[in-house]
Amino acid sequence: MKRTHHCNELRASDAGRAVILxxxxxxxxxxxxxxxxxxxxREGRTQTVFDPSDLPPAVFDAASKLHAESVIEIEGKVRNRPEGTRNAKILTGEVEVQxxxxxxxxxxxxxxxxxxDPEVANKVNEELRLQYRYLDLRRPEMMRNLRLRSKVAIATRSYMDDQGFLEVxxxxxxxxxxxxAREFLVPNRREPGTFYALPQSPQQFKQILMVSGVERYFQLARCYRDEDLRADRQPEFTQVDIEMSFIEREDIYALIEGLLKRVWKTALNMDIPTPFKRISFEEALNRWGIDKPDTRFGMELVDFTEEFRGSKFGVFGNCVAGGGVIKAMNAKGLAGATQGQLETMTEYAKSFGAKGLAFIKVENGEWKSPIVKFFNDAEKAALTEKLGIEQGDLILFAADQWLNACEILGKIRLYCAEVLKAQGKLVIDPARFDFLWVVEFPLLGFDREMNxxxxxxxxxxxxxxEDIPLLKTDPKKVRGQHYDIVVNGVELGGGSIRIHQADVQKTIFEELLQIPAEETQLRFGYMLEAFKYGAPPHGGIALGFDRLCAILCGTTSIRDVIAFPKTAKGTCIMTSSPSAVTGRQLRDLHIEVKAAKKEA
RNA sequence: GGGGGUGUAGCUCAAUUGGUUAGAGCGCUGCCCUGUCACGGCAGAGGUUACGGGUUCGAGCCCCGCCACUCCCGCCA
Structure with a gap:
């Protein structure tokens, strides 16, 4: 190693020292x-001084012509900076190297x-940053993210090791x-027409590892899904994959709470309180209209089904009569919502199949709304009391079947929060983390189209x-031993206690999911077979590692915590992948491409 | 598959809403400058307004198409 110090190391006490940087x-x-x-x-920066009075002219000349980001080595002497020229912004600001x-x-x-300049660099088009990702990663903000990700990965491994887990x-x-999810396929050269798939998760292998007697498994596993991307979804991503034998749900809760405690301490030096709150799926929908609620702000949903039973306002009255519910929400301080904003909210409602969106603007001492004239005094009083209506509020309603009504207002609640944040009326402490477990999900849903x-x-x-007998009589009522870990409205991960009895698993595949027996055998036969030979009760969880890092770094895009992420269309701009391959490669793989590649 | 947004100098953005030669800051080039740290000063170069059509006397601006990036819906057992 040529250098004697890194660039964030020298202090006033080093004055007089001969160094190489x-x-x-x-x-x-x-x-x-x-x-x-x-x-x-990587560590920081140090000011160096080139003084022509004690330097060969050629060196001074060469230094004066250097472009930014050139790589150099300098040899010199540390000295304290003259009085009044110290730079308090950097840790090495007391000294300079002559x-x-x-x-x-x-x-x-x-x-x-x-x-x-971070202010300039932060605004640079992300496309350009991705094309020159190596330059982008040199920026201290990006280097900090990479470093934090590495620390979190190591803390995770260390914690899991402490808990007796094997990384497999x-x-x-x-x-x-x-x-x-749609899979990425990999053609098999040795047998034409057969393919591997890249795993969406190591789910089946980790369960097999439980049958193998590993008892406690974890892995920082790369997973692949060929679905459309989002700010928080990449085609390849990393999850902290965990599975344990001889446990109940409580064991997973305790394990993950301990893990996140360790991670938050390591990454942010924060002590997060445990255990986390637990909320049932039903309560999450009822109060926040979503199964991953952001509980850092209010505007909770309120039920008015009973109040509007038999209401003169036909839309509400008929909805209740038809078995639906009336939900309302008070968007505090949003009475001034623009026509455009109301239209956006109405679009949300319509995308869930609603005909429109009922609202009340509370302004200048009156309720401005096309529907208020249908309300009687009791209905108005109930609204005022249960929603805490005040001047400047915007009241929004959903009248629909329970799940739909909840989800409509849940979407609108999040939209309203964004609007209020932009107006400065809603401020959320960036150091606040609301963790919660969402539990008691329904095991099954019914697909009407596929019957x-x-x-x-x-x-x-x-x-x-206790719900197993209901599998054959009333599947809708069966609760799953599933749990999601949520923080600040982000689904950080999910898992479940698994089925370890071959017969129960077979019932699920064949009778409920209606996968034909021979297909079950082809796809999952090896698992059912494995379960015959002493499969222990087991369960596990997977945490989105990229999302975890994004939250810790205070960004909403996981691209900021992935060294070389893909664009929204799944391409890598830096390397221009995916790309066409040669005819010979295709012949080797017994593959013929039918759609001609468009001319570049 | 669908909807919204963006695309003007190397970078970040303007351009009086269809009107003369498309501007600014940073960066770059040259010159000056011994205490700066967003150094400063003077001068200069740099543009197929993503791309292809169209409307118009005239298009960065309007219309059609197309490409890229981005956000969202669908999708993500």
């Missing part, structure tokens, strides 16, 4: 007679965008199991024991 030219300030270069490496010699290790071309790697060339049940989580989730 290496790094990138962060910025250069040429005052004519004297030249300052801030040298930056350069005696310099080597240009590699000059840099002129940059496509500036990386030295599972294959990424797996079998296609076309339930759920069959589907797993609301996945088909390996165990029913609550």
């Amino acid at each position: 290496t790094g990138w030219v962060h910025s250069r300030r040429d005052l004519g007679g004297v030249l300052f270069i801030d040298l930056r490496d 350069v005696q010699s310099m080597t240009v290790l590699n000059p840099s071309a002129i940059l496509p965008f500036q990386v030295d 790697e599972t294959p990424t060339l797996f079998k296609s199991t076309p339930e759920g 069959r049940w589907y797993s609301s989580h996945h088909p390996f989730t165990a029913p609550v024991a």
